[in-house]
Amino acid sequence: MKFAVRPRAVHLLLAIDLVGTALFAAEGASTAAQARLDLLGMLVLAFVTALGGGIVRDLLIGDIPPGAIRNWNYAAVALATGGAVFVLRASTAGVNHWLVTTLDAAGLSFFAVAGATKALDFKLNPLLATMMGGITGVGGGTIRDLLIGQVPKVLRSDVYAAAALFGAAITILCLKLKVNAAAASGCGILGCFVLRMLAVYLHWNLPGAGGS
Amino acid sequence: MKFAVRPRAVHLLLAIDLVGTALFAAEGASTAAQARLDLLGMLVLAFVTALGGGIVRDLLIGDIPPGAIRNWNYAAVALATGGAVFVLRASTAGVNHWLVTTLDAAGLSFFAVAGATKALDFKLNPLLATMMGGITGVGGGTIRDLLIGQVPKVLRSDVYAAAALFGAAITILCLKLKVNAAAASGCGILGCFVLRMLAVYLHWNLPGAGGS
Amino acid sequence: MKFAVRPRAVHLLLAIDLVGTALFAAEGASTAAQARLDLLGMLVLAFVTALGGGIVRDLLIGDIPPGAIRNWNYAAVALATGGAVFVLRASTAGVNHWLVTTLDAAGLSFFAVAGATKALDFKLNPLLATMMGGITGVGGGTIRDLLIGQVPKVLRSDVYAAAALFGAAITILCLKLKVNAAAASGCGILGCFVLRMLAVYLHWNLPGAGGS
Helix, strand or coil: CCCCCCHHHHHHHHHHHHHHHHHHHHHHHHHHHHCCCEHHHHHHHHHHHHHHHHHHHHHHHCCCCCHHHHCHHHHHHHHHHHHHHHHCCCCHHHCCHHHHHHHHHHHHHHHHHHHHHHHHHCCCCHHHHHHHHHHHHHHHHHHHHHHCCCCCHHHCCCCCHHHHHHHHHHHHHHHHCCCCHHHHHHHHHHHHHHHHHHHHHCCCCCCECCCC | CCCCCCHHHHHHHHHHHHHHHHHHHHHHHHHHHHCCCEHHHHHHHHHHHHHHHHHHHHHHHCCCCCHHHHCHHHHHHHHHHHHHHHHCCCCHHHCCHHHHHHHHHHHHHHHHHHHHHHHHHCCCCHHHHHHHHHHHHHHHHHHHHHHCCCCCHHHCCCCCHHHHHHHHHHHHHHHHCCCCHHHHHHHHHHHHHHHHHHHHHCCCCCCECCCC | CCCCCCHHHHHHHHHHHHHHHHHHHHHHHHHHHHCCCEHHHHHHHHHHHHHHHHHHHHHHHCCCCCHHHHCHHHHHHHHHHHHHHHHCCCCHHHCCHHHHHHHHHHHHHHHHHHHHHHHHHCCCCHHHHHHHHHHHHHHHHHHHHHHCCCCCHHHCCCCCHHHHHHHHHHHHHHHHCCCCHHHHHHHHHHHHHHHHHHHHHHCCCCCECCCC
C-alpha cells in the first residue's frame, strides 16, 4: 500500500496491515479445523483467507508479483498464525461471538480501504477501484469457501461485501474531493466498520431477488 | 480488442462488444436470481459472467490490467444490466427459450472470435490463441457456476465450448491464410453461431468417455 | 525453467518436463472419464491438471504470459495425451496402483523442484519460493478437483502437498548453500519422491485438527 502519510504513520499502517492479516489467517485456520482438514490444510486456508483477496487485486491492477508474494512478512504472519491455531487447538468457534465479529469487521474495513486506495494509486477508475476494495476485503474468504466446497458466504449473507464496498467508496469519494489521505482512509474505515456492525446487530440483509 | 478495421467499424465493434457484455450479464444475474442470491450476489454474478472470461484471457496473454478493469465501460454495462434485472424482477427464465438461446449464441460467437483475435495480436501460437477464444467465450460462465457451487455446465453440456473453439479456430485459420480481418471475424462468428444453433436444435452432444 | 546446466542436460530436462506433463494430463483425463465428462471435458481437465499449477505460479511470480501459454509444446502434449486417453478408452483406473503412484510421485517431485527453482530465479524469498514449488506440484490437481465439484484432495489426503513442499525446500536450501544446481535439483526430487512413496506405503497422514 502507498499512503501519502509520514514515515511514522507508514510503520503504524504496516503494523495494522499485519494485524489484519493475522486475524483473517486465524479465521481461515479455524474454518479449516471445523472442516476437519489437516495441518497443511489449515496453513493453506490461513494463507488464502488472509492474502487471497490482496493477491487477486494485485494481479488485476497489474502490481505483479503481488505484494504478498514479494514481501515475505505477509506469508510469515499468515502461516505462523495458522500454525499457532493448530498448536493451541484454538478456534474462533470458542471465542465470544461479538469479539470475533468486531475484530473481523475491523480487518474487513482496513483491507477494503487499503485495497481501494492502492487501486486508485494504480490509476484505476473510481468504479473499479471501489470494486478492488471489495475484492481485497472479501476475496480471501471467497477463495477459502470455494476450496472447502461451499458457496461463498459473501454471495448470500448479511451486509458484508456491501460494507466493504461502502467503505471503499467513501474513501475514494474523499480522495477525489481532495481530502487528506489519512482522513479519507479514516472515514472509509469508520463507514465500513459501523455499517457492518449495525448490520450484524440489527440483522440487516440486502433485498433478495426471490421476494417472499 | 484490436481489429484491423476502419475507425467506423471500431465503433460498431465496441457497440457489439458492449451488447454482448449486457447479454451475458443478464444471464449471470438471472442465474443469481434462480440461486436466490441477494442484490449484491446478482451484481457479482452479472460482472463475473460477462467479464470473467475476458479477464482471465487478458491475465494469461499478458494484457494487464485486463481491458475490463482498465476501461470502466464494461463494468458499468455489466453492473447496470445486473441492477436492471434486479429492479425489473426480470429473469431469462420467463423469456422465450429460443430467443435466449439465439442471443446467447450470438454473444458466445462474438466473444470467442474477439478473444482469439486478441490473443493472436499478442503473438500467441494458433493453438493457444484458439484456446484463448474458448476461454473468452465460456470462462465467465465457468467462474459463475463455480461460485454457486455447480460443476461448470461447459464441462458437461451439449456443444457449447466446442462451438466457441470452432469459431475461434476458423478465424485464426482465415487470418493465417491472410484473409481480410473483418472477413475472418465474420466467418468465425458465423461458424460458431451456426454450429451452436444446430447443436441445440438437433440435440447434438460430444461423445462421452463412459460409452453406453 | 532455467537450470544452470549444460545444453545437453537442458534437452533432457525439457524431455522430463514434457513427460511429467503427459503423465499429469493422463491423470486429469482419467478423472474426467470417471466423472463422465465428454471429450472436451477430458481435454480441459488434461490441460488444467498438467499445466494449471505452473500457470498459477507464473502469474504469481510475474512470468507473463506463463510458459505453458507461450510455448505451445506443453499444450500440445497435454491435449494429445487427453485425446489419446479418450481414443483408447484408457484410464488410470485399470492400471496397476503402484505404477500410477510411482509415476505420479515422480511427476510431483519434478514439478515441485522445477517450480521452486524457477521462483528463486525470479528473486522470490525462499519461503515463498518453496510455496511456489508446492503450487507447481499440486495446483493443477486442485483446479481440476474444483472444476468437478470436489474438495481438493490435497487439502485432505495423505502426505502429498507436504512432499512437494519438502522437495522444494530441500532444493532451495541446497541452492542457498551454493550446492551445484543439478545436485540441488537431484536432492529435492529424491527427497520429495521418497517422502511421498513412504507416506503411501506406510499410510502416513499429517495430524488433523480435530484430534481423536
